[in-house]
Amino acid sequence: MKKVLLLLAALLPVISVQGKDYTSFVPKADSYPFIVISKAELSLALVDSLGQALSVYPIACSRFYGNKERRGDNKTPEGSFKINELLYSANIPHDFHDGKGPIKGAYGPWFLRLSVPGFNDIGIHGTHLPESIGTRASEGCIRMRNADLLQLKPRVRLGTPVIILPEGEKIPQ
Numbered sequence: 001m002k003k004v005l006l007l008l009a010a011l012l013p014v015i016s017v018q019g020k021d022y023t024s025f026v027p028k029a030d031s032y033p034f035i036v037i038s039k040a041e042l043s044l045a046l047v048d049s050l051g052q053a054l055s056v057y058p059i060a061c062s063r064f065y066g067n068k069e070r071r072g073d074n075k076t077p078e079g080s081f082k083i084n085e086l087l088y089s090a091n092i093p094h095d096f097h098d099g100k101g102p103i104k105g106a107y108g109p110w111f112l113r114l115s116v117p118g119f120n121d122i123g124i125h126g127t128h129l130p131e132s133i134g135t136r137a138s139e140g141c142i143r144m145r146n147a148d149l150l151q152l153k154p155r156v157r158l159g160t161p162v163i164i165l166p167e168g169e170k171i172p173q
Contacts, residue, residue: 020171023051025163034161035124037061037142039076040170042134044124044142046155055151060132060143065167068119074139076164077116083160085113086153089125096139103128108146110153114162124162125149 022045025036032049039061045053061076062068068077089111093102108126116122119140126146127133133145142164144152165171 020045020053020173021051022047022053022171024172026051033155035156035163036171037162037164038169038171039065039078039165040168043171044144044152045171046152054155057144057148057152058134060127060135060137062138062140063136065136067167068116068122068140071119072139076138076140076142077114077119077122078164078166081114081116081162081164083112083124083156083158083162084115085111085123086156086158087111087113087123108144108149110149112153112156124152 022036025034025047026049033046033054036045036047037043037059038045042059042061044057044059046055048054063074066075068075087110089107090105090109092107092111093104094106095102096106106128108128110125112124113120114122114124122140124142124144126149127143129137130145132138132143137143
C-alpha cells in the first residue's frame with residue numbers, strides 16, 4: 001500500500017483535467033472521491049484520487065466575502081471539512097427573513113451537512129431559487145441546482161472530504 005501511495009504521489013504533479021489541476025488538493029487519506037469548492041469561480045468539483053475532476057457544477061455561495069467567523073455573518077467557511085450528515089431536506093422549511101415567511105423546500109432534496117467547527121448548520125444543498133446559482137446569494141452554505149445535487153449525492157458518503165478554498169483562490173490552471 002505504501003508503494004502505491006508513493007507512486008501516486010510521484011505521478012500527481014503531472015495530472016491536469018479540463019485545464020484545471022486538482023492534484024494539490026488530493027487528501028492524504030484514502031477516502032475518495034472528494035469535493036473542491038472555489039468561491040472565486042463559483043464552482044464545485046467532484047474529484048477522484050488522482051486529482052481528476054469527475055464532475056464540475058456551478059454553485060452559489062455566501063453573500064459576503066471572507067471566511068465564516070460567526071453565526072449570521074453570511075460568509076462561507078474556508079478550509080477542509082467532511083460530510084457528517086446526508087439529510088433528506090425536501091420538506092424542511094427555511095425563513096430567509098424577507099417577509100415571505102418559511103419556504104418549504106428551500107434546501108432542495110438533500111442537505112449534505114459539513115463538519116464546520118462551531119457551526120452545525122453549514123452544508124451543500126439544493127435550492128428553490130435556481131436563478132441564484134452562479135451568484136453570491138447564500139447565508140453561508142453552498143447551493144446547487146437540485147438536478148446537479150441529485151447527481152452528486154449518490155457519489156458521496158459520510159466522511160467525504162470537502163475543501164473550500166480561501167476567498168479569491170482559484171483552481172490552478
